[in-house]
Amino acid sequence: MDRHDRAARRARLRLIGIGVVAGAVIAVGGVAVVRGMSDDGKDGKPAASPTVVPTATASTGPATSASPSATKTLxxxxxxxxxxxxxxxxxxGASIGFPRFGFGAMSAAVYHLDELSVLDDDMVRRQLAVTTAKGSEASIDKAVSEVRKLRETVGLPSSGGTPAGMTIxxxxxxxxxxxxxxxxxxxxxxxxYSRTATLPKAASDDSPLKNQLTDVVLIWEDGDWxxxxxxxxxxxxxxxxxxxxxxxxxxxxxxxxxIRD
Incomplete structure (x- = not known):
């Protein structure tokens, strides 16, 4: 096993549990129902519980709440x-062109997190340059810095791509x-979300990262989130x-x- 393979294996073992890129930009989440905040929600929490929409679709946006009996079992x-x-x-490397209404913000958030590179510092910079709002560019430099620190931690050069054959x-x-x-x-x-990483000779990841929560704040700007x-x-x-x-x-x-169709 050469030095490159050893570095890839160390990266596979350690990067999965480190949400450095997500944390650096206050990463992504998903939308069930988008609902405006009233004045009494200015403390950073919603003013009331979210409306449940068990029958909503991506095309319809917010829909009528389920009956009390239905929400008890659903x-x-x-x-x-x-x-x-x-x-x-x-x-x-970043998806663009999500709708303003309905589940557009959710869709953008999900796609962006799914696509975000974890070990390639140049790719992370390019992706975030596309998905970051004006005035928040400092978060891009922070994310790139964290990726480079992670690369060094797992024995890779501070800058470069994902090790050959490694899939995250x-x-x-x-x-x-x-x-x-x-x-x-x-x-x-x-x-x-969950995250997995595999190497060329490994059939699957036997220790994936599971049950992770992360969030992002998205703003509608220049026709996209x-x-x-x-x-x-x-x-x-x-x-x-x-x-x-x-x-x-x-x-x-x-x-x-x-669900991604």
Whole structure:
């Protein structure tokens, strides 16, 4: 085994549990129902519980709440899932072109986290340059710096691509979100995800990272959803209840399963 292979194996063992890129930009989540905050929600938490939308679709946006009896038995696993909006294009490794209404913000958040590079510092910079809002560019440098630190930690050169033959995959399976302004132009999006990494001779990852939560604040800018780290909006971020796919409480909190068609 040469030095490159050893570095790749160390990276596979250690990077999975480190959400450095996500943490550097206040990473991504998903939307169940987007709902504006009233004045009494200015403490950073929603003014009321999210509206449950077990029958909503990606094309319809927020729908009528389920009846009280239905919400007692429905769970994220049994409620109708959200079908994500597909992007209309790609730029520098990042999906672009998500709709303003419906589940556009959720879709952007999910796709961006799924696609975000973990070990390639140049790719991370290019992706975040596409998905980051004006005024939040400092978060890009921070993310790139964290990726380089991670590379050094696992024995790789500080700058470079993902080791040859190594595959890192992030998968979001559930999401929810709130609007942080009255117009629905700023959305705090949360996601539940897993991450796996495999090497050429390994059939599968026998120790994937599971049951992870992360969030992002997105703002509608120049016809698309972009990541913002503006303190005004970051201060209004909320903390969701834990995600449990078989819990009616999780559905009531706003968690829904997401599907990429």
């Amino acid at each position: 769970t994220p696993n049994t409620a109708k899932p959200v079908h994500l909006n597909k992007p209309t294009g790609q730029k520098d 995959s992030t998968n979001v399976d559930a999401a929810q979100a709130w609007a942080l302004d009255d117009d629905g132009l700023v959305i705090n999006v949360w996601m539940h 972009k990541i913002t780290t503006d303190p005004k909006w970051v201060a209004k971020r909320f903390t969701p209840a834990p995600y449990n796919p078989d819990s009616p409480t999780s559905l009531k909190d706003g968690w829904l399963v997401v």
